[in-house]
Amino acid sequence: MHKEVIIIGAGPAGLTAASQLLKIGVEVMLIDRNDLVGGQLTKQTHMFFGSEKQHASKRGIDILTMLDEKLKQYPNKLTVFTQTTVVGLYNDKVVTCIKDDRYFKLSADAIIIATGASEKSLPFENNDLPGVYAAGAVQTLMNVYGVKPGHKVLMVGSGNIGLIVSYQLMQAGVHVVGLVEAADHISGYLVHASKIKRLGVDLWMNTSVKKAIGVDSVEAVEIWQLDDQWQGIPGTEKQLEVDTICIAVGLAPLTELLQQIGAEVVYIRELGGNVPRVNKHYETSINNVFACGDVTGIEEASSAMIAGEITGIETALKLGYHVPNHTAKLTQLHCDLDTLRQGPHGSKIRQGIAKLGVQL
Amino acid sequence: MIEKTGVPTRTQILKEFPDLIVLKKPKAIIECYKDIPCNPCDTSCPFDAIHVPQDINQRPQINFDKCTGCGVCVYHCPGLAITVRQIKADKAILKIPYEFVPLPQKDAIVKVLDRSGKHLTDGLIKQVRINESQDKTAIITIEIEAKHIIEAMTIEVPYGS
Amino acid sequence: MRIRQHPILMFTEKQKIQFYYNGKQVYGYDGDTIASALHALGIKNLSHSIHLKRARGFYCAIGNCASCNMEVNGEPNVRTCITPLKKDMDVKQQVGKGRPYDA
Numbered sequence: 129m130h131k132e133v134i135i136i137g138a139g140p141a142g143l144t145a146a147s148q149l150l151k152i153g154v155e156v157m158l159i160d161r162n163d164l165v166g167g168q169l170t171k172q173t174h175m176f177f178g179s180e181k182q183h184a185s186k187r188g189i190d191i192l193t194m195l196d197e198k199l200k201q202y203p204n205k206l207t208v209f210t211q212t213t214v215v216g217l218y219n220d221k222v223v224t225c226i227k228d229d230r231y232f233k234l235s236a237d238a239i240i241i242a243t244g245a246s247e248k249s250l251p252f253e254n255n256d257l258p259g260v261y262a263a264g265a266v267q268t269l270m271n272v273y274g275v276k277p278g279h280k281v282l283m284v285g286s287g288n289i290g291l292i293v294s295y296q297l298m299q300a301g302v303h304v305v306g307l308v309e310a311a312d313h314i315s316g317y318l319v320h321a322s323k324i325k326r327l328g329v330d331l332w333m334n335t336s337v338k339k340a341i342g343v344d345s346v347e348a349v350e351i352w353q354l355d356d357q358w359q360g361i362p363g364t365e366k367q368l369e370v371d372t373i374c375i376a377v378g379l380a381p382l383t384e385l386l387q388q389i390g391a392e393v394v395y396i397r398e399l400g401g402n403v404p405r406v407n408k409h410y411e412t413s414i415n416n417v418f419a420c421g422d423v424t425g426i427e428e429a430s431s432a433m434i435a436g437e438i439t440g441i442e443t444a445l446k447l448g449y450h451v452p453n454h455t456a457k458l459t460q461l462h463c464d465l466d467t468l469r470q471g472p473h474g475s476k477i478r479q480g481i482a483k484l485g486v487q488l
Numbered sequence: 489m490i491e492k493t494g495v496p497t498r499t500q501i502l503k504e505f506p507d508l509i510v511l512k513k514p515k516a517i518i519e520c521y522k523d524i525p526c527n528p529c530d531t532s533c534p535f536d537a538i539h540v541p542q543d544i545n546q547r548p549q550i551n552f553d554k555c556t557g558c559g560v561c562v563y564h565c566p567g568l569a570i571t572v573r574q575i576k577a578d579k580a581i582l583k584i585p586y587e588f589v590p591l592p593q594k595d596a597i598v599k600v601l602d603r604s605g606k607h608l609t610d611g612l613i614k615q616v617r618i619n620e621s622q623d624k625t626a627i628i629t630i631e632i633e634a635k636h637i638i639e640a641m642t643i644e645v646p647y648g649s
Numbered sequence: 650m651r652i653r654q655h656p657i658l659m660f661t662e663k664q665k666i667q668f669y670y671n672g673k674q675v676y677g678y679d680g681d682t683i684a685s686a687l688h689a690l691g692i693k694n695l696s697h698s699i700h701l702k703r704a705r706g707f708y709c710a711i712g713n714c715a716s717c718n719m720e721v722n723g724e725p726n727v728r729t730c731i732t733p734l735k736k737d738m739d740v741k742q743q744v745g746k747g748r749p750y751d752a
Contacts, residue, residue, distance in 0.1 A: 161712050163682070163733050173657040175566035175623075177526040179544050185528035185564045187623070187657065211731070213712070246713045256716075258693035258706025265710030265730070273685035274652045274660035298645060299588060300652045313491040318522045319567025325494030326641045328605030333492045344704045345693045382713070471523040471545030589654045624657050 131157040131207065133443055134223055134236040136214050136385065139167020140429040141421025141436035142242035143195045148440025150202040152449050157234065158206070159225065161213040164272070166192040167244055168264070168429055171271035173299070174292055177317075181464060182430040189271075191433075217385045221416065238416040238443050241386055242436065245379035245400060245422040250284060253339035259346030263293040263376035270300045278372035282349050283307040284337055288428075290376030291320035294329060297374075305368050308335040308351055310358060317473065338365055340373055349373055381423045389414055398480030399425030408487045409442040410435065418443050424488070425480050427469075434465045435488070462487070495604045496521055501638060505573075506552045511637065514557025514574035514581065518548050520567060532564035559583050563625040573637055580637040581614070586626045588645040591616050599644040600632055609636050611643065650689045668738040683729035683740055684710075684717050695719050695729060696743035719743045725750065 133149055135142045138160035146156045164170050172188020183191045199206055209227060216224035223234045247262035249255065259278060261269075263285070266277045281302055283294045286309035294304045304324070312333050314321045325331060334354045341348040353364040380401045383393055392405040392413035404412045404419045411418050420439035421432040438461045444451055451457070465488070469477050481488050490496045496519065504517050518529065518538070527540040529548050537554035538561060540546065557572045562585050572583035582600075592598055592613045600611040615629035632640055652660055663679040670692065677686025684707050687695065695717050696705040708716040712731035721727040722739050725747020729740070 162731050175528075175564075175625075177524060177566050179525075179527050180531055184526060185532065185566055189658075190623075211733070244711075246709055246711060249708075256698070256703055256705065258695065258704050261707055262709050265708060268710040269685055269688060269707070270652060271658060273681060273689075274655075274658070275685045275689045276650045276652060277688065278650075299656055301646075301654070314494060317524050317567065318490055318494065319520060319524070319569045321494035322490070322496070322519070322521075322603065323568050326601060326603050326605050327645055328601070330605075331492075331494050345706065467544060468525045470543055471525055473524060474545075587656045589656045626656075 129157075130235045131155050132236065132447060133157070133238050133240060134159065134221075134234060135240040135242055136217075136223070137167065137242035137244055137421070137423075138165035138208070138210075139242060139244050139421060139432065140169055141244070141432040141439070142167070142240065143192075143199065144433045144436030145240050145242060145420060145440035145443070146206065147195060147198045148437050149444055150199065150205050152441070152444040152451055153205070154444050154447065154449060155205045156207070157209065157236070159209045159212050159214055159223070161211065163211050165196070165208065165210060169195075171264075171267045172429065173271050173296060176430055177428070178430045178468060182433065182468070188429065214385060217389045219389055219414065237447055238418065240439055240443060241404070241412070241417065241419040241423055242421045243382040243385060243423050245381050245426055247375065248378045248380055250337065250375050250377050252337045254342065255337075255340060257340050257342050257346050258344065259342065259371055260340055260373045260375065263289050263374040266372070266374050267293050267296060270296060276300055276302050277374075278346075278370075279303060280305055280370045281372040281374055282337075282351070282368055282370045283374045283376060285309065285376035285378070286311075286314045286316055286321065286331060287376055287378065288316035288320060290374070291316045291324060293374060293376060294324045295320070298324070298327060298329075304329050305370055306330045306332060308332050308337065310334070310336045310354055336360065337373065341367070346371055346373055379422065379426045381426065383423060386412060386417075386419065386423070389417065391417060391419075394484070396425070396480045396483045398476045398483065403484070405484065406486065406488070409446070410439040410488070411442065411446070416446060425477060425484075427477055431465060431468050431477075434461050434468070437461055438465075490521055493604070501603075505638065508575060508637070510552050511573055511575045514572050514583070515552050515555050516550060516557060516559070516561055517571050517573055518550055518561075519569045519571075520547050523547060524567075526566060528564040528566065529561040529570065532560050534558065534560055557583075559627050562627055563622045568625070571641070575634050575637055578634050580632050580634045580640065582611070582630045582632060582637075582640050584628050584630065584642050586628045586643070587624065590646065591618070591626055592628060592643065598630070600630060600636065600640050601642050601644060602639045603641045607644070608639055609633060611640070650691055666734050666736050668734060668736065668740060670740050671742055677734045681734040683719065683721065683727070683732050683734050683738065686734045687729070687740070694742065697745060699745045702744065718747070720747050
C-alpha cells in the first residue's frame with residue numbers, strides 16, 4: 129500500500145501533524161503500536177497549561193477527543209493502523225510493520241517520525257522487582273485501564289510527571305507515602321508540588337532510593353540522603369513500607385527507527401539524549417523524512433502539538449502542495465512555541481535547541 | 489523554602505493578600521509563585537480583574553477592586569493555585585477547588601489543612617458546587633474561624649481509604 | 650485493585666472476559682490489556698529474567714521495555730502491556746526467553 133505521508137506514532141505530535149496534512153488535502157496513514165491513538169493524551173486527566181491556543185485549562189483526555197473529531201472529518205484521506213508495530217524503515221520510504229502476526233510493507237512519499245519517548249530507569253539494588261514501575265506507565269494503568277498499581281507508593285522524581293502522577297494516584301485512592309528528589313530543589317512546576325504537599329505528601333530533597341526490598345515484588349523501600357556529589361550518606365537510611373515505587377526521572381527520545389535509516393542523530397543532554405539533527409523545517413538529514421514531538425527533544429505535550437502542526441505544514445510544502453498563508457501560519461506557530469519555551473522551565477529546552485543550532 | 493518543600497513562606501503568602509479589610513468582600517487569592525507559561529486565570533475572568541502580561545510566562549496580577557470573588561478562575565486554574573477568601577464577622581469563608589471523591593457533604597465538619605498538609609482547624613462545609621462548566625473541578629465553600637483566613641488552604645481528602 | 654470511583658473519569662462496568670493465567674481460570678474486562686487485567690487481580694510477577702531468573706513485572710506500558718513479556722497462547726515474548734485481552738487467552742508466566750527457547 130502506498131500513501132503520500134506515513135506518520136509513525138499517533139501521540140500529540142503525530143495527531144496534529146495528521147490534522148494539518150488532512151486539512152491541506154494530503155492523504156495520511158497513521159501508525160501506532162498501542163491499541164488506542166493519543167499517546168500520552170489518553171491518560172492526561174489534568175488541565176493543560178499554556179494559553180487558549182494550546183487548549184489551556186482543558187484536560188489532556190478532552191484535547192484528544194477534540195483532535196480525534198478533527199481527524200474524523202477526513203475519512204477518505206486518513207487510514208489509521210493501531211496495534212501495529214513498525215519494525216523496519218528504509219531509505220526508499222518503505223515501512224515494514226507487524227499487526228496481528230502479519231508482516232506487511234507500506235510506502236510513502238514522505239514519512240513523519242513522531243515516536244515520542246520512553247521513560248528512563250534508575251539504578252539501585254533490586255530496581256528490577258515487580259512493583260518498580262515508570263510513573264507514566266502507572267498513569268496509564270490507572271487512567272486508561274482503571275487499575276491501581278498498588279496500595280502504597282513512593283514517587284521518585286519531582287519533575288512534572290512525578291508531581292502530577294502523585295496527585296493522580298491520590299485521586300485514584302492510592303496512598304502516596306512521599307516523594308524523593310536527588311537534586312536540592314523541586315524540578316517541576318511549583319503549583320503541582322504545592323498541590324500534593326498541602327494534602328500531606330512530603331517532598332524530600334537530596335534524597336534517593338538506596339534499594340527496593342522484597343522477594344517476588346516490592347514490599348518496602350530504603351531511601352537515603354545524598355551529599356553534594358550525589359552520593360548516598362551512610363547512616364541516613366530510612367525504610368518505608370510501600371508496594372510500589374514509581375520512577376519519574378526523565379524521558380529518552382525513541383530514535384531507533386531514525387538510526388535504522390541512517391538519519392544523523394546527535395547526543396544533546398538537554399533534549400533528553402540522542403535526537404535527530406533536524407533542520408528548521410523539522411526535516412531530518414534524510415530527504416522527506418521528518419521528525420517532531422518528544423523524539424526531537426523532551427518537552428510538554430503542548431509544545432509537541434505545535435511542533436506537529438508545523439511539521440504537517442512543512443511536509444505538505446515539501447511535497448509541492450499549495451498551503452494558503454503558510455508563511456504567516458508558520459511564523460505564528462514558531463512564535464507560540466517560543467512563548468512556551470520562555471521562562472525558567474524552558475531554559476533546558478532553549479539550551480538544547482541552541483546546541484542543535486537551528487531555529488525550531 | 490517553596491523550591492524545596494512546596495510550601496511558600498509567610499512573606500510570600502502575605503504578598504498575595506490584600507489588606508484584610510478588603511476581604512470583607514470575597515476576593516481571589518492567586519498563589520502562583522513561579523513563572524510558568526499559563527494564562528487561563530486572565531482569559532476566564534468575567535470581570536477583567538486578572539491580568540497576565542504579554543509574555544504568558546509572567547505571573548498574574550490581580551486587581552482587587554475589580555475582583556468579585558465569583559470563583560470562575562478557581563476551577564480554570566490548571567495549577568489549582570487560586571482560592572477565594574472572605575471575612576464575615578468572626579468567620580472566614582474559604583472557597584477551594586476540589587478534585588476528589590466522594591465529595592464532602594454540606595453541613596459536614598471536616599479537617600482543614602494548611603499549605604504543608606497539617607491539620608489546622610475544623611471547618612463547616614457550607615456549599616459543594618459542581619456543574620458542567622466547572623469541568624469536574626468542584627468548588628467547596630468552607631466556614632472556619634476568621635483567625636485562620638491566611639493559613640487555611642484545603643481540606644483533608646479521602647485518599648488511601 | 651480496580652478504581653471504583655474517580656473524580657475525573659468514569660469507569661463503567663464492562664463485559665467480563667474469561668481467560669487463563671498459568672492454567673487457572675480468571676477474569677478481566679473488555680478494554681483491558683493482558684497486563685492491566687493481571688494487575689487488577691493483584692498479579693505483578695509476569696516473567697523471569699533470562700540468566701538469573703529474577704522476577705519481572707510491568708514497567709513502561711508502551712510496549713518498549715520487554716519487562717512484561719509473557720507466553721500467550723503458546724507464543725513467547727508477547728508484550729502484555731499493549732496486547733488487548735481476548736476471551737480464553739492462555740496466559741503463562743514466562744521463564745527466560747520463553748518456550749521453546751528456554752525451559
